[in-house]
Amino acid sequence: MVDGKHLSATEALASVTKALDVLVLAYDRGEIGVTETARELGISRSTAHRILVTLQRTGFLRHDPGQHGYSAGPQLVRMGLAAIAQLDVRRQARRPLEELSEKLQETVCLYSLDAAVVRLLDGVECRHVLRVSVPLGQELPAHVTAAGKALLALRDSADVRATLPAVLPATAAGSITEWPLLEVELEEVRARGWAADLEESAHDLHGVGVAIRNRIGEPLAAISVYAPAVRLREQDMPAVATALQETATTIARAE
Template identity: 35%
Template sequence: MVSDNASNQSVLRATAVLDAFTHGRPELRVTDVAKATGLGLSTTSRLLATLESLEFVERDPMSNLYRLGAKTITLGGIAVNQMPVHRATRQIVQNLAREHGLGANVAIRRGDRVFYVANFEGPLSPRSFTLVGQTNPLHATGLGKSLLTGLDPAVRQSLLPDPLPAFTHRTITDLATLEVELDRISSRGYATELEELALGRACVAAPIRDGSGEIVAALSISGPLSAIDLPQREAQLASAAIEAADAVSVSLGHHAPTALNTLV
């Protein structure tokens, strides 16, 4: 039992070290990792050395800064490729990004966060990084609001604080106002987000359903305001998002695609 407890503690400590690289700066000193994990410097140094030998982290020989290693990419790639939603959406969102020149994203819900499982960019919405594996708040994103429509109001209230945190002056911060918005999304079949998470960006999103009819994911078309031109293109992009989401839903076993509502 003592040996089991020690092994469990070692696993927890190693996991905490790896998790330190998922917040803030991608390259960290030993002291940074120790501070983030609450571990001693010698323990942190030993764990980093072990993780480096296993290729879970790597150290820059010039700066002595650590970053996540190649083995984490291998594991992440295998994990995302095993997701039915990722496999069903990958080609569809890639085509969306190419056709509209904008970003195309797919996410699932993990607790009170949006978790990205697919992300492609068109020439009008370039990024220097992938969103896959990253998270965002449910209430401030089109993807998140689409996912929230699949939950009972009581479940939503248990997930979300009141007031909701604001990220810009456009963020919905009141649960009652959010409920009204979710009813509107459910009735028309798609969500929009206009500078609610970040200034200068917008998106249109639609829910994805599985064979049971449950909302299991959401798909969005996003980009900078100047490129997405939501006032002029909302109906066009909403149609594209709903059609793509329905195609994914069918591939996941859902046999009653959502009819396109009157888009406003």
């Protein structure tokens, strides 16, 4: 809704596009004003002013007292730094992931946690005919994956509750959908230092995951091994977890 009027889908999309154009302009110029924004984007001064003020209120731009124009705000800076961090951890992790996949002869993945989901940043597929694929950029509910649970376990229960949806979604028959069960599971992960996925993200698929922390203990990402359940049995998981923890340490030291 703008000025008391409901926008159509087309108008809403146009508004979002204009806002993104303003952010790109601010990035290119470093600082932009109302007149410059209106001229460069071919919009009215009132529209330019409304977009700039909205982006300022939401933290994407900043306009300090005495500052002529608008520049990158804390939200935009945070997103940029997060993107850089993901690129860094991918670069640091690539060789260790390849070595671990070769050692275990299974698919190894690198995930980041973004609110309630994990995102696949990188991975190395094994050579088995029956293997787990690595669709880069894939997102899954964090609580159904080994990597996601490894990262969630680094947070306290209140933070996890605030991050995940009240109704936990399922992606397979084995997915944990009840909060008491998830809290017990995360306590077990905290105690042993690694997480398991027992057909929780997909049917007939098992996984083991550990978190990667930086030098001061903050989480960077998580790595996991995934394989058909027939090849990655529960009794094999502690040994796989040890190999993952060694690789996580190697990646963290490269930071």
